[in-house]
Amino acid sequence: MNIVIMGPPGVGKGTQSHAVTDSKGVVHISTGDILRMGIRSGSELGRKVYDIMTAGDLVSDDLMMELVKDRLSQDDVKDGWLLDGFPRTYVQADGLIGMLDEIGQKIDAVLVLQAPAEEIVRRLEGRITCRSCNEVANLTGFAAVQPRFCPFCGAKEDPKRPGKPALYQRADDKEDTIRHRLEVFRKRTLPAAWRLEERYPLYEIDGLGTPEEVGARIASVLG
Ligand code: AP5
Ligand code: MG
Numbered sequence: 001m002n003i004v005i006m007g008p009p010g011v012g013k014g015t016q017s018h019a020v021t022d023s024k025g026v027v028h029i030s031t032g033d034i035l036r037m038g039i040r041s042g043s044e045l046g047r048k049v050y051d052i053m054t055a056g057d058l059v060s061d062d063l064m065m066e067l068v069k070d071r072l073s074q075d076d077v078k079d080g081w082l083l084d085g086f087p088r089t090y091v092q093a094d095g096l097i098g099m100l101d102e103i104g105q106k107i108d109a110v111l112v113l114q115a116p117a118e119e120i121v122r123r124l125e126g127r128i129t130c131r132s133c134n135e136v137a138n139l140t141g142f143a144a145v146q147p148r149f150c151p152f153c154g155a156k157e158d159p160k161r162p163g164k165p166a167l168y169q170r171a172d173d174k175e176d177t178i179r180h181r182l183e184v185f186r187k188r189t190l191p192a193a194w195r196l197e198e199r200y201p202l203y204e205i206d207g208l209g210t211p212e213e214v215g216a217r218i219a220s221v222l223g
Pocket of ligand 1: 012014015016032033052053058092123126
């Protein structure tokens with residue numbers, strides 16, 4: 001099964017992706033995670049995208065197309081994938097359709113998660129991410145825990161940089177930047193969803209409620 005998960009920043013794409021990859025046995029490909037890994041490792045890719053991501057703007061279509069084409073050609077994704085954070089522009093959506101047509105693949109479901117802006121700001125301002133396992137959680141409930149450790153994998157330190165805490169808040173999770181990312185989503189990413197809808201089944205999913213409630217809505221459309 002090939003799935004695309006879309007929606008505004010902070011709506012819960014990463015959270016739901018982890019549940020879907022577990023239940024459907026597909027490989028999670030998050031373009032945001034790949035770029036952040038590049039930044040952490042100090043690679044050339046990371047140096048190119050750092051300022052753009054911190055400002056909440058989009059990385060160039062050329063670079064993203066190349067990155068996804070390369071990832072989709074790898075062996076581990078041949079039995080199914082879930083793309084999270086790609087496509088993000090009309091050009092990327094069109095490019096993905098062309099890429100899949102060329103290799104005889106299709107998308108079984110495009111999931112578009114939805115939530116109001118105020119809920120998104122609230123979720124992102126409280127988000128913590130684990131440098132070790134990449135899971136995300138909310139700061140509420142963890143603030144008083146010392147030393148902080150990942151509630152999912154138990155890591156206390158960044159495995160690549162001992163001494164640095166495993167849990168961190170993303171640089172683009174500041175209120176001004178979150179609102180800018182929401183604007184970028186409305187202007188540049190919604191047209192990508194419309195382009196995919198011309199070719200594949202698209203499902204709008206209510207992103208409000210507990211992660212389990214949202215997950216049940218997704219499970220009901222994926223079957
Ligand atoms: P990316 O990493 O894709 O970020 P994003 O789309 O902005 O979305 P987020 O990861 O912030 O949110 P999410 O929807 O995954 O929510 P999460 O599950 O974490 O992209 C980052 C940047 O990379 C872009 O701005 C751009 O610069 C660049 N980039 C990436 N791909 C690109 C592309 N294709 N083209 C160009 N540039 C690209 O949840 C958020 C919080 O809410 C967490 O704390 C979570 O615990 C909580 N939460 C989740 N679900 C619920 C719920 N149901 N109820 C309450 N809380 C919840
Ligand atoms: Mg995410």
